[in-house]
Amino acid sequence: MPDLLALYQPKNVIVFMLIFTRLTGLFASAPFFSSFRIPNAIKLFLAGLVAFLMFPAVLSQGGFIFPHTAPQLIIYILIEFFLGFLIGFILNLVFQAFTMSGSIVSIQMTLSMSEILDPATGGRASVVSSIYTYLATLVFFIMGAHIWIFEALYLSFQRIPISSVNFLTPEFIQAIVVMASNIFQIAFSLIMPIFAVLLVTDLLLGLMAKMMPQMNIFMVSLPFKIYCGLLLMVFFLLGSTRYMEDIIKQCMDSIKALFM
16 A cells, blocks of 8 residues: 555656646647547546556656746746657657648649548548548558557657757757658659659640640549549559658658757
């Protein structure tokens, strides 16, 4: 009984609360957990469960500076939430790149005006963007990246212990900026084959319009480009999934490298 009561010491309660706060920040920005409309009660329960499992390992690391004032505790809570949010935000940038790829293809397929309610984000998105978002989510779970997220979070407690406030070094910020700057490269690399073929299709349709002015090329191009775009998406489906898998793996390795 005394050992059980020792768990409720103020230091242990605060450590658990800060671990829980970092997990809450992760769930607020990580792919799937923040994108899809999961009830907040389930998110809090999962965050509490993972925090309970990580608590002994994090507590055994030591080096914790106990806050003696309420403002100091509030600063610790804000830092922990920011760190968890940062991990999920960096990975979520990759998903935004995949969504951007779908938007670019939608413009080329003349489907940019046909927006629907996207359950993943709660906003409006094109049909092709939603397809790429769901495809990336499937790849995300098939490759077990959701487990890598918790591994990266655990490594973050070793690299940046609780109550640490001097982690924003120039190298740390530069690594984050470099990862965030790759979003446009990822977006265009994913759909470059489809974009190139549809661009050539536009040039051929324009040439046809010059050769046969009496032909209503606009009415012909709309269904033709949609058909070509869908056909190309199916044709490059395997390559797209492999590319998504490689990009997600590279992103997770980069995140874990920040905390090693």
